[in-house]
Amino acid sequence: MIWGQANVLRLLVLHLVHDEPGYGNELIQAIERITEGAVSVNPNTMYPLLRELESEGLVEGRWEHPDKRTRRYYAITRKGRAERKRLSEELRPGLDAAIRSATLIKRELYGKR
Secondary structure, eight states: OOSOHHHHHHHHHHHHTSSSOBOHHHHHHHHHHHTTTSOOOOHHHHHHHHHHHHHTTSEEEEESSTTTTOOEEEEEOHHHHHHHHHHHHHHHHHHHHHHHHHHHHHHHHHTTO
Protein backbone atom coordinates (compact mmCIF):
# COMPACT_ATOMS: atom_id res chain seq x y z
CA MET A 1 0.00 0.00 0.00
CA ILE A 2 1.61 3.23 -1.16
CA TRP A 3 -0.10 5.67 1.16
CA GLY A 4 -0.02 3.50 4.29
CA GLN A 5 -2.93 2.45 6.47
CA ALA A 6 -1.25 3.72 9.62
CA ASN A 7 -1.08 7.26 8.25
CA VAL A 8 -4.67 7.11 7.05
CA LEU A 9 -5.76 6.04 10.54
CA ARG A 10 -3.69 8.85 12.10
CA LEU A 11 -5.33 11.34 9.72
CA LEU A 12 -8.82 9.99 10.46
CA VAL A 13 -8.29 10.31 14.22
CA LEU A 14 -6.90 13.85 13.90
CA HIS A 15 -9.82 14.72 11.62
CA LEU A 16 -12.38 13.32 14.06
CA VAL A 17 -11.03 15.24 17.07
CA HIS A 18 -10.52 18.42 15.04
CA ASP A 19 -13.82 20.08 15.99
CA GLU A 20 -14.50 18.45 19.34
CA PRO A 21 -12.76 16.01 21.67
CA GLY A 22 -13.50 12.31 21.34
CA TYR A 23 -12.71 9.11 23.21
CA GLY A 24 -11.42 5.78 21.93
CA ASN A 25 -14.61 3.76 21.45
CA GLU A 26 -16.38 6.78 19.97
CA LEU A 27 -13.57 7.17 17.43
CA ILE A 28 -13.69 3.46 16.57
CA GLN A 29 -17.44 3.70 15.93
CA ALA A 30 -17.06 6.89 13.89
CA ILE A 31 -14.46 5.26 11.61
CA GLU A 32 -16.73 2.25 11.09
CA ARG A 33 -19.64 4.60 10.32
CA ILE A 34 -17.61 6.75 7.90
CA THR A 35 -16.32 3.69 6.03
CA GLU A 36 -19.67 1.88 6.22
CA GLY A 37 -17.96 -0.97 8.05
CA ALA A 38 -15.18 -1.45 5.50
CA VAL A 39 -12.61 -0.37 8.09
CA SER A 40 -12.86 -1.88 11.54
CA VAL A 41 -10.37 -0.61 14.11
CA ASN A 42 -9.51 -2.85 17.02
CA PRO A 43 -9.19 -1.23 20.48
CA ASN A 44 -5.70 -2.79 20.60
CA THR A 45 -4.85 -0.53 17.67
CA MET A 46 -6.78 2.60 18.65
CA TYR A 47 -5.58 3.05 22.22
CA PRO A 48 -1.85 2.70 21.48
CA LEU A 49 -2.35 5.14 18.58
CA LEU A 50 -4.03 7.67 20.87
CA ARG A 51 -1.18 7.35 23.38
CA GLU A 52 1.33 7.77 20.55
CA LEU A 53 -0.43 10.88 19.23
CA GLU A 54 -0.52 12.25 22.77
CA SER A 55 3.19 11.57 23.36
CA GLU A 56 3.95 13.36 20.06
CA GLY A 57 1.95 16.38 21.23
CA LEU A 58 -0.63 16.03 18.46
CA VAL A 59 -3.55 15.47 20.82
CA GLU A 60 -4.11 16.23 24.47
CA GLY A 61 -5.94 13.71 26.64
CA ARG A 62 -8.10 14.52 29.66
CA TRP A 63 -10.10 12.17 31.87
CA GLU A 64 -13.85 12.80 31.93
CA HIS A 65 -13.75 12.32 35.72
CA PRO A 66 -10.09 12.54 36.80
CA ASP A 67 -10.67 10.83 40.15
CA LYS A 68 -12.48 7.86 38.53
CA ARG A 69 -10.46 7.55 35.30
CA THR A 70 -13.52 6.74 33.24
CA ARG A 71 -13.32 8.00 29.65
CA ARG A 72 -10.26 9.78 28.34
CA TYR A 73 -11.18 12.47 25.84
CA TYR A 74 -8.65 13.56 23.24
CA ALA A 75 -8.54 17.03 21.70
CA ILE A 76 -6.32 18.14 18.84
CA THR A 77 -3.47 20.53 19.60
CA ARG A 78 -2.01 23.26 17.42
CA LYS A 79 0.76 20.86 16.44
CA GLY A 80 -1.92 18.25 15.66
CA ARG A 81 -3.73 20.69 13.38
CA ALA A 82 -0.52 21.23 11.42
CA GLU A 83 0.05 17.46 11.20
CA ARG A 84 -3.55 16.92 10.07
CA LYS A 85 -3.04 19.42 7.26
CA ARG A 86 0.30 17.87 6.29
CA LEU A 87 -1.07 14.31 6.26
CA SER A 88 -4.16 15.40 4.35
CA GLU A 89 -2.03 16.92 1.59
CA GLU A 90 0.42 13.99 1.57
CA LEU A 91 -2.22 11.24 1.45
CA ARG A 92 -4.68 12.74 -1.01
CA PRO A 93 -2.83 11.60 -4.18
CA GLY A 94 -2.56 8.05 -2.84
CA LEU A 95 -6.20 7.93 -1.85
CA ASP A 96 -7.19 9.27 -5.28
CA ALA A 97 -5.01 6.61 -6.94
CA ALA A 98 -6.56 3.85 -4.81
CA ILE A 99 -10.07 5.00 -5.77
CA ARG A 100 -9.12 5.20 -9.43
CA SER A 101 -7.48 1.76 -9.38
CA ALA A 102 -10.41 0.12 -7.58
CA THR A 103 -12.82 1.70 -10.07
CA LEU A 104 -10.80 0.43 -13.05
CA ILE A 105 -10.50 -3.07 -11.58
CA LYS A 106 -14.22 -3.19 -10.86
CA ARG A 107 -15.02 -1.99 -14.38
CA GLU A 108 -12.72 -4.65 -15.88
CA LEU A 109 -14.19 -7.46 -13.79
CA TYR A 110 -17.85 -6.51 -13.80
CA GLY A 111 -18.33 -4.14 -16.72
CA LYS A 112 -19.82 -0.67 -16.54
CA ARG A 113 -22.82 -1.61 -14.38
